[in-house]
Amino acid sequence: xxxxxxxxxxxxxxxxxxxxxxxxxxxxxxxxxxxxxxxxxxxxxxxxxxxxxxxxxxxxxxxxxxxxxxxxxxxxxxxxxxxxxxxxxxxxxxxxxxxxxxxxxxxxxxxxxxxxxxxxxxxxxxxxxxxxxxxxxxxxxxxxxxxxxxxxxxxxxxxxxxxxxxxxxxxxxxxxxxxxxxxxxxxxxxxxxxxxxxxxxxxxxxxxxxxxxxxxxxxxxxxxxxxxxxxxxxxxxxxxxxxxxxxxxxxxxxxxxxxxxxxxxxxxxxxxxxxxxxxxxxxxxxxxxxxxxxxxxxxxxxxxxxxxxxxxxxxxxxxxxxxxxxxxxxxxxxxxxxxxxxxxxxxxxxxxxxxxxxxxxxxxxxxxxxxxxxxxxxxxxxxxxxxxxxxxxxxxxxxxxxxxxxxxxxxxxxxxxxxxxxxxxxxxxxxxxxxxxxxxxxxxxxxxxxxxxxxxxxxxxxxxxxxxxxxxxxxxxxxxx
Numbered sequence: 001x002x003x004x005x006x007x008x009x010x011x012x013x014x015x016x017x018x019x020x021x022x023x024x025x026x027x028x029x030x031x032x033x034x035x036x037x038x039x040x041x042x043x044x045x046x047x048x049x050x051x052x053x054x055x056x057x058x059x060x061x062x063x064x065x066x067x068x069x070x071x072x073x074x075x076x077x078x079x080x081x082x083x084x085x086x087x088x089x090x091x092x093x094x095x096x097x098x099x100x101x102x103x104x105x106x107x108x109x110x111x112x113x114x115x116x117x118x119x120x121x122x123x124x125x126x127x128x129x130x131x132x133x134x135x136x137x138x139x140x141x142x143x144x145x146x147x148x149x150x151x152x153x154x155x156x157x158x159x160x161x162x163x164x165x166x167x168x169x170x171x172x173x174x175x176x177x178x179x180x181x182x183x184x185x186x187x188x189x190x191x192x193x194x195x196x197x198x199x200x201x202x203x204x205x206x207x208x209x210x211x212x213x214x215x216x217x218x219x220x221x222x223x224x225x226x227x228x229x230x231x232x233x234x235x236x237x238x239x240x241x242x243x244x245x246x247x248x249x250x251x252x253x254x255x256x257x258x259x260x261x262x263x264x265x266x267x268x269x270x271x272x273x274x275x276x277x278x279x280x281x282x283x284x285x286x287x288x289x290x291x292x293x294x295x296x297x298x299x300x301x302x303x304x305x306x307x308x309x310x311x312x313x314x315x316x317x318x319x320x321x322x323x324x325x326x327x328x329x330x331x332x333x334x335x336x337x338x339x340x341x342x343x344x345x346x347x348x349x350x351x352x353x354x355x356x357x358x359x360x361x362x363x364x365x366x367x368x369x370x371x372x373x374x375x376x377x378x379x380x381x382x383x384x385x386x387x388x389x390x391x392x393x394x395x396x397x398x399x400x401x402x403x404x405x406x407x408x409x410x411x412x413x414x415x416x417x418x419x420x421x422x423x424x425x426x427x428x429x430x431x432x433x434x435x436x437x438x439x440x441x442x443x444x445x446x447x448x449x450x451x452x453x454x455x456x457x458x459x460x461x462x463x464x465x466x467x468x469x470x471x472x473x474x475x476x477x478x479x480x481x
Contacts, residue, residue: 001044002476003206003253004029009217011041015419016260020187024405027184031158033456034261049125052090057160058137059086064142064149064156085138094124096328112144121473127167129325132290135160139173140296147175155181160300164257168250168476170288170348175267176290185262194444195259200459201443209469212422213238221389224399229406232332232399233382234419239389240382241426244273246477252441271314273438274359278342281381289325308348315347316340326388331396334388342380358438379444430451430466 001007023029035179043050063083070076138159141147144256150156157176165171219233220227229237251268258265272284280477282290294303298318302310316337323336346352355373383400390396436442439466447455 001041003257004203004473005252007044012260015181019261022257022404024187028154031154031181032183033055034158034163035154035161035457037156038166041163042161044164046123051132052125054159056087056090056131056135058153058158060081060139060160061150061153061156063139065151067139068149079140079407080143085134087132087136089464091128094128097107110242128450130169130171131160131166133171133289134173137171137292137296138262141175141346144323146297147178150178152182162258162263164254164261164263165265166245168254170251170254170266171288171292172288174264177263180263181440188262191259191262195256195461197443198252198256198461200256200466201441202249202254204249204462205245205252205429206249206476207466207470207473208245208425210242210249210276210477211474212425212469213242213245213471214474216419216422217242217389221399224395224402227402229403232403232406236382236386236389236399236403238422240378240385241274241429243385243388243477244269246474248436270440271433271442273360273378274374274434274437275377276355276359276370277346277351277377278339279346280355281377282339285357289322292435293322294383297321304347311347315343321341324405330393331387331390333460337383338384338387340435342384360437 001011015033019030019033023033039050039053040165042053060083060369063079064078067076071080112236138147138156142149147328155178158181159172159174162172162177193310217235217239220231221239224232224235248269255265255267266288268286268288273282275281275284298314301314301317303314304311318339321336323334326332326335333402358372359374382410386399387393387396392397414417432442434448436444436446439445448451451460
């Protein structure tokens with residue numbers, strides 16, 4: 001079941017009515033309803049994988065209880081590693097088995113040895129990378145005594161499977177989300193309206209920006225040898241907005257939907273394409289994943305402490321692992337490596353924490369220096385995304401070569417007319433993003449002070465744009481991760 005589908009348009013109101021108007025006085029029943037609804041939501045893709053998420057849930061629930069009862073360090077560490085190995089083992093099998101098998105075969109072939117390998121027809125369970133990291137963070141936090149383990153299995157099941165953020169995040173921590181399932185929830189009209197606004201903005205980003213960009217980006221990337229360098233660069237720009245509109249759009253809908261049920265999820269994106277350097281970009285892009293790696297990998301490795309070699313090593317580890325998390329392809333590893341190279345000069349010059357304040361402050365427009373920094377960061381990001389989107393490393397390199405070796409001052413004339421409408425939509429999108437750049441989402445406070453008829457007219461205008469300018473429906477990109 002996907003957010004921009006008729007199925008979800010029926011599913012959400014039914015769950016909402018049952019939750020607030022039928023069992024609103026019973027917290028346990030509300031949590032149980034969320035578990036059932038989440039399993040229906042997840043099973044809509046493939047019911048066979050419900051057993052997988054249930055197994056992951058019960059494994060970490062039991063290990064959490066055992067960690068509380070056990071005081072011996074060696075046994076506690078054994079329990080922790082049991083959770084890590086089993087969870088990452090399942091993730092590795094479903095996501096990386098064939099990748100490692102093919103890489104193993106290619107390595108031997110390179111040295112002239114031909115060995116027989118048998119790949120498996122493995123279906124990747126939707127969202128496995130997200131809920132695996134969510135349950136792992138719970139076990140690690142319990143092990144470190146940062147969190148008391150729960151004995152409420154229904155609440156824990158709801159935490160692991162909470163349907164708004166189950167398949168593509170944000171990757172929540174138990175320290176933030178789990179406790180919310182213990183508290184009685186009272187319907188808050190203002191919070192629900194705020195959630196609806198964020199859902200509306202998320203749908204605009206997904207349906208209007210991402211899906212339209214996908215049509216052109218797919219055509220250009222899939223037939224890259226036929227286009228001029230200018231068109232290839234434009235295709236990379238389209239993919240840059242596609243992946244942002246798609247993924248941040250999902251996060252907006254997830255966060256907004258959670259507010260309808262009285263829950264607060266962490267922000268996952270903070271207008272990353274207005275970043276003034278790569279370090280700021282990674283503080284604003286996929287925040288739940290980058291902070292997960294920071295807290296559970298980067299800091300345990302030593303973080304920014306120690307020698308220069310250790311700092312550089314940790315940066316490359318964190319970015320390469322982040323790239324590999326995204327998929328079983330060397331393009332993702334190289335994408336992570338490129339971002340590490342982007343980050344490295346900032347780390348060595350100790351300027352990676354310079355841009356932590358609001359973008360352009362209260363000014364309407366950025367200064368020339370800020371604008372230049374934003375554009376440089378954006379272009380660097382565009383080129384990195386080429387590796388993320390390409391079919392393989394060779395395709396990415398040939399694509400970039402095509403940009404520079406065949407760069408004309410014009411965009412292919414036979415496709416320019418169809419690009420114009422999308423470029424105008426992106427400009428409108430960027431205008432709204434810029435005015436709301438210091439808010440959690442672009443239209444959070446837009447129109448709050450307007451007269452009610454004008455404000456409602458604006459929301460209806462957005463709804464009209466969503467229906468009138470929607471692209472052909474595309475799956476959310478991050479479902480494959």
